[in-house]
Each structure stands twice: as structure tokens, then as C-alpha cells.
Amino acid sequence: MPMEKKGPYIITEQPGTKYYCACGMSKTPPYCDGSHKGTGKHPSRVEILEEKEVAVCSCCRSADFPWCDGSHNAPGN
């Protein structure tokens, strides 16, 4: 089981295409590094249109993935 960070990654993103890790195995979280190969999971592709601060989910439990929705605070998480 990969290590989990408690809480989201707060990042000031620049415009461009981002691939956020959805398998929890990336060594460069929250970004995909290809470690999902063979897991059946795929990164979340997002187009960032302008510089903005984002809260990227690190627990893979958000209903609004790749964005944090606070699910990391749910009991048992």
C-alpha cells in the first residue's frame, strides 16, 4: 500500500495539461509518473487555463477527484 499524505496538495498551478495520480503509487505526487501501469487505474487529466491555486486530493477518496472535497477527514480515513 502506498504512503498517503493526510490532506490535499495545495499548489499554484500554471496553465497547461496536468495529469494527477489516481493510483497512489506515483513517486512524484500529486502528478502521474507512470507507476499506475498494470493497476487498471489511470491519471486524471485536467486542462488548467490560467494560473490558480488548487487543492489536489492525495487520498484518492474524493468524489470530486482530482480535487479535494474533504473526504480525507471522514471517520476511518
Ligand code: FES
Ligand atoms: S485529500 Fe482531501 S479528499 Fe482526498
